[in-house]
Amino acid sequence: MSPVKIDKMGDWRRTHYSADIGPELDGQEVLVFGWVQEIRDLGGLRFLILQDKTGQLQITIHRHKVASEVVEKAESLQKQYSIGVKGTVKKMGKAPRGAEIVPNEMRIFSVSQQPLPLDITGRTKAEIDVRLDARVLDLRREENQAIFKVQHAALEAARAFLSKRGYIEVFTPRIIVSATEGGSALFPVAYFTREAFLAQSPQLYKEQLILDFEQVFEIGPFFRAEESHTRRHLSEFISVDIEQAFANAEDVMKVLEELIHNVCKAVAANCERELELLGHEIVVPEVPFKRLTYSKVLEELEAEKVHVPWGEDIPTAAYRVLGKLHPYYYFITDWPTKAKAFYIKPKDDNPELSEGFDLMWHWIELSSGGARIHSKELLMKRLSEQGLSTESFKTHLQAFDYGMPPHAGWGLGLARLLMVLTGVKNIREVVLFPRDQFRLTP
RNA sequence: GCCCUGGUAGUAUAGUUAGGCCUAGUAUAGGCGGCUGUCGCCCGCCCGACCCGGGUUCAAAUCCCGGCCAGGGCGCCA
Numbered sequence: 068m069s070p071v072k073i074d075k076m077g078d079w080r081r082t083h084y085s086a087d088i089g090p091e092l093d094g095q096e097v098l099v100f101g102w103v104q105e106i107r108d109l110g111g112l113r114f115l116i117l118q119d120k121t122g123q124l125q126i127t128i129h130r131h132k133v134a135s136e137v138v139e140k141a142e143s144l145q146k147q148y149s150i151g152v153k154g155t156v157k158k159m160g161k162a163p164r165g166a167e168i169v170p171n172e173m174r175i176f177s178v179s180q181q182p183l184p185l186d187i188t189g190r191t192k193a194e195i196d197v198r199l200d201a202r203v204l205d206l207r208r209e210e211n212q213a214i215f216k217v218q219h220a221a222l223e224a225a226r227a228f229l230s231k232r233g234y235i236e237v238f239t240p241r242i243i244v245s246a247t248e249g250g251s252a253l254f255p256v257a258y259f260t261r262e263a264f265l266a267q268s269p270q271l272y273k274e275q276l277i278l279d280f281e282q283v284f285e286i287g288p289f290f291r292a293e294e295s296h297t298r299r300h301l302s303e304f305i306s307v308d309i310e311q312a313f314a315n316a317e318d319v320m321k322v323l324e325e326l327i328h329n330v331c332k333a334v335a336a337n338c339e340r341e342l343e344l345l346g347h348e349i350v351v352p353e354v355p356f357k358r359l360t361y362s363k364v365l366e367e368l369e370a371e372k373v374h375v376p377w378g379e380d381i382p383t384a385a386y387r388v389l390g391k392l393h394p395y396y397y398f399i400t401d402w403p404t405k406a407k408a409f410y411i412k413p414k415d416d417n418p419e420l421s422e423g424f425d426l427m428w429h430w431i432e433l434s435s436g437g438a439r440i441h442s443k444e445l446l447m448k449r450l451s452e453q454g455l456s457t458e459s460f461k462t463h464l465q466a467f468d469y470g471m472p473p474h475a476g477w478g479l480g481l482a483r484l485l486m487v488l489t490g491v492k493n494i495r496e497v498v499l500f501p502r503d504q505f506r507l508t509p
Numbered sequence: 510g511c512c513c514u515g516g517u518a519g520u521a522u523a524g525u526u527a528g529g530c531c532u533a534g535u536a537u538a539g540g541c542g543g544c545u546g547u548c549g550c551c552c553g554c555c556c557g558a559c560c561c562g563g564g565u566u567c568a569a570a571u572c573c574c575g576g577c578c579a580g581g582g583c584g585c586c587a
Contacts, residue, residue, distance in 0.1 A: 105548085105549095107546095107547050107548070107550055108544085108547090108550090109544060109545055109546070109547060109550070109551085110543070110544035110545060111544075111545040112544090112545040112546060112547075113545095113547095114546080114547050114548075114550090116548080125547090125548080127546080127547090129545070130545080131545090145539095146538090159546085161546055161547080161548090162546085162547095162548085163548065181519090181538085181539055181540090182519045182520085182538050182539045183519070183520090183538075183539090184519060184520075185519080185520060185538095186519090186520060186521085186537070186538065188549080190537070190538095190549055191520050191521050191522095191536075191537045191538070192520085192521065193520055193521075194520090194521085194579080194580075195579095195580080196578090196579055196580075197519095197520070197521095251585075251586050251587065252585085252586085266587095267586095267587055268587040269587095270587055271587095289587085291586065291587085293585055293586050294510065294584090294585070295584085295585065295586065296580095296581075296582080296583085296584095297581080297582075297583085298581080298582095300585095300586070306587095380586095382583085382584090383582085383583070383584085384583085407587095408587055409587095410587085432586095435587080478587075505578090505579085
């Protein structure tokens with residue numbers, strides 16, 4: 068039914084990306100591929116804005132100066148058609164890149180349904196729900212692509228940093244047998260004839276692995292069945308985790324702050340265009356980051372007339388107050404043992420306090436970690452104290468029979484870090500296809 | 510799970526407080542026509558919507574009840 072003739076790609080291959088096109092190529096024949104982003108028709112003159120993964124490019128069609136076949140094709144185009152253009156670069160001060168392409172030949176590979184479910188130029192803003200329903204179209208916007216280019220640069224920097232520091236990248240199971248790690252709720256899965264669960268963290272496995280590799284890291288998705296309804300929680304999220312043998316909390320805090328420092332530096336240096344698109348500036352944080360003890364935090368809150376009973380977790384409202392006092396990266400250390408997970412090591416000189424820490428940015432928790440218990444007896448004691456059965460941790464505890472060394476580690480929420488790096492306020496915008504309590508598609 | 514706010518064309522909004530003046534306004538997208546230097550092009554014409562169900566009333570987009578959906582906050586969160 069479509070009157071538009073679909074062409075084959077055939078032997079056409081791209082010679083240039085839009086970012087490569089500039090006045091210095093004046094007169095050169097090029098072949099570009101991409102999607103029609105905008106059309107401005109002035110009558111005898113028609114401008115197409117073509118977008119590819121590197122950016123945008125102007126194609127200019129003079130109705131009376133190019134082949135009628137090209138004119139015909141150009142006039143049948145709609146936003147979001149995917150096309151190829153073979154043409155001549157023309158130096159042109161009035162064009163966006165100082166150059167434009169005058170087409171000699173055009174191929175249309177695919178059409179699009181009109182009207183589109185949202186404005187791909189972003190001028191008419193759409194709500195997050197509408198945007199996520201049409202996510203691949205939403206990602207046509209360069210600002211949105213920029214978020215994921217920043218993510219790529221951040222991951223690249225993080226991997227390079229950890230490798231250089233002697234960590235080996237590992238993969239631990241996503242499908243686990245026990246729902247008894249404690250804390251957050253797990254998603255059950257049908258596993259052949261048994262019930263299994265999606266992993267909420269690599270914690271137990273990465274601890275076991277330091278017995279062999281000493282230093283491991285893992286970057287991967289984890290799952291939590293919490294009914295959290297906020298701009299900073301998802302039920303599926305990517306965690307950057309490390310674990311290290313013969314290390315204490317301070318040792319891995321140093322690794323964490325240096326990693327953040329390096330990631331910020333790399334993103335600031337390599338993502339200039341992306342940050343500009345996002346209208347965001349990265350100030351590379353100086354190390355070391357501030358370290359506040361839990362007790363100090365409570366005192367500071369008290370001075371702001373926010374009372375938190377010692378030993379309790381800090382409520383969100385209190386964190387917001389704290390974030391105003393410390394509007395950057397900082398650690399909270401020396402948490403009460405009872406406020407932390409069973410595997411976090413109590414301090415040798417004061418078991419009420421632990422070697423657990425959180426890395427904060429303003430009021431948001433980016434990472435949490437600590438030194439771990441390496442004594443099997445103590446670990447079993449802590450399990451019972453937290454009401455967990457030692458029986459269901461049997462295979463994990465086994466590792467502690469074979470020379471488990473002192474060790475420490477942390478887990479860092481990638482999306483939360485990305486929110487800081489991009490200035491985006493909703494975690495769902497920094498995840499391609501976010502999963503929360505209510506969203507399971509696309 | 511609890512609380513708050515909201516649901517009007519493809520998208521974003523006005524109108525809801527004080528029911529009638531709403532035959533539901535505007536922008537953008539879409540369709541048609543015009544226009545040779547646009548870059549949020551411009552100009553003219555056109556298309557297109559009150560979440561669902563029930564109730565109150567002479568009269569409901571507007572008030573009430575129920576449902577569904579969405580946004581946000583809290584709690585929860587190794």
